Amino acid sequence: MRGFRSFFWVLLLIFPVLGMGQTFELPEGKKFQKIKFQLVNNLIILPIEVNGTELSFMLDSGVNQPILFNITDQDSIQINNVSEIKIRGLGEGESIKALSSRGNTFTLKNIENRKQLLYVVIDKSLNFSTSLGIPVHGIIGYDLFRDFVVDINYATRTMKFYDPKFYTYKKDKRSETLPMTIHRRKAYLDANVLVDDVDDIPVHLLIDTGSTDAIWLFEDDEIGIPEAHYDDFLGKGLSGNIFGKRTKVNSIQIGSFILKDAKAAFPDTRSFASIKNFGNRNGSIGGEVLKRFNIVFDYPNRKVTLRKNNMFKSPFHYNLSGITLQHDGVRMVSQRLSSGHGVVKSDDSSFGNVQILFQDRTRLSLVPEIIVSGIRAGSPAETAGLREGDVILAVNGKSVHKYKIQEIIQMLDEKKGKRIKVLIERYNRDLLFSFVLEDLFKHKKP
Known part of the structure; x- marks a missing residue:
């Protein structure tokens, strides 16, 4: 099947990090910045200026550095200090050519980084806009999470970027703070899944705000694919299409929160050819689960706080028509x-x-x-x-x-x-x- 499934866009990029740029900063004395965002297909879309030009970026915790794409002849954007590189991500295709650009100014209201490293992909097939129905010019992830305590309120479509020095944890019986692992600039969370009424299986999951899906699992000796499944197109990665098995699990448990009859997928291992070593990772958790919580990401202190919102019990979405x-x-x-x-x-x-x-x-x-x-x-x-x-x-x-x-x-x-x-x-x-x-x-x- 050709084409793009708008529900399952995924871009997990694998390429070397070319040094650390200057961090994002708030104006001196300002404790936080509040931002309105769009939530489209479980994806967070932010307005960000790049060298003075306002663009739309998807917030994707699965990427290392900002990626710019979908630039047309109607866009006028200056990028600085350019060199050519090759990058590779999920999918069954080959690596692709891209541009590496240093010394760019990124502005998100009063938040600014004047020395941002940026990658530019000149590939017309890499285009979220046609499936999401709104212009999306790029993705950004770790660099924003790294520098702030990020409070995402999926219910009100707002987020706050706190200076970590000024953030104070509030006592709230309805919230739960859990440990979070940061490895190679990506965040991971421990959970448990119940598959086919077998004992709960502990899993180590990548937190992926750039995936519209619920949960992806990797098949192994402990985690088997449920009998109730069907073949499906799961999404498109940087290096091509991603196929796999669509199914559901009895439950996903994160801390004390339990989601029953949760949608799940088992991606084809060929789509992960670019990843040489998964370590102890068992899959990923995406937007269709994350949106059910209001979440505080605290990368500096390796913690994540969850509080369920009014979408917690919403039914999981399946492509019934095909x-x-x-x-x-x-x-x-x-x-x-x-x-x-x-x-x-x-x-x-x-x-x-x-x-x-x-x-x-x-x-x-x-x-x-x-x-x-x-x-x-x-x-x-x-x-x-x-x-x-x-x-x-x-x-x-x-x-x-x-x-x-x-x-x-x-x-x-x-x-x-x-x-x-x-x-x-x-x-x-x-x-x-x-x-x-x-x-x-x-x-x-x-």
Whole structure:
């Protein structure tokens, strides 16, 4: 299956760290900086200025240094002191060329680093924006976590970066502070998983805010793949696609917090060819678990504090339809307007920025084109006859250009047993397909 699954983006990069840059700093005397962020598909998106140009970065605790990508001819960004290198990450492909740039100024409101090391990847296939539905220009991780106590409130979509000298732990019976390991600039947490009703298995997991998935596990002598599973495309790494087995485990326990019937995946080991030694790592924990807590990351003191929020008991999301979507340019739609007087105004930004209004009160608008970028083999959508490249026009009678891509995905995967009707365009013909969302595990042994 080609294309990108918007739910499972992963970028864990493996390359040498070329020295330590100057740290991020708050203005003198300021104790913390509060930042608003977007939460899209369990991913945290931050506004960061790079040498004076505001860009959007995903906060990814699985990366060593900031990575810049998805730069187009419409972007004007100055980068300093450039040299060419090769980098490699997860996936089944080869290493790719990139640029290393020193001495860049990164600004996040009042937080600033004037000597930031930056990598630039010139690869059009590495693009989150088409699947997430918003511009994303890069990823940043360790350098921000290293210099602050980072308080992430997933519920309010805000985070605070504290100067460690001024942060005070509060006594709260609903919170739990756990030890956290930092190894090679990445954070790890101990947990327990219950698989197929076998005894709880202790696991050592990478904390990965850059993964939209719940939990990844590596198969070994102790951790086996549950019988109830199916083959799936898990995401795209820097070095190619990542495939594996999609399943669920009886429970994940982190400290005293227990998540039951939790979604899990076992990635194919070929996707990790770039990692020579996992040490005692058993997998990773991603955004679909992390968002259920408000979290304080204290890298300087090797501690993490968890407090469950109102998303703690939310059901885990599965791709029931088997469809993967992405933006693919724009298309033109027409709308017949109701009669009235004066200038026609619309507060519906979903119609796009380019609109033509004719005297007969017909409006033509350029809107994002949503296409099927991949379909899981044997899924309801594939069985019904949908194909990669189909242009999605409507889901259950709702025109998709009025919705964000994540809202369209929710329509397609709403709940088991729901009938979905999808209107598509294929070779200039409109076709209607219908299918029922099935329990992905109902034909599997318990």
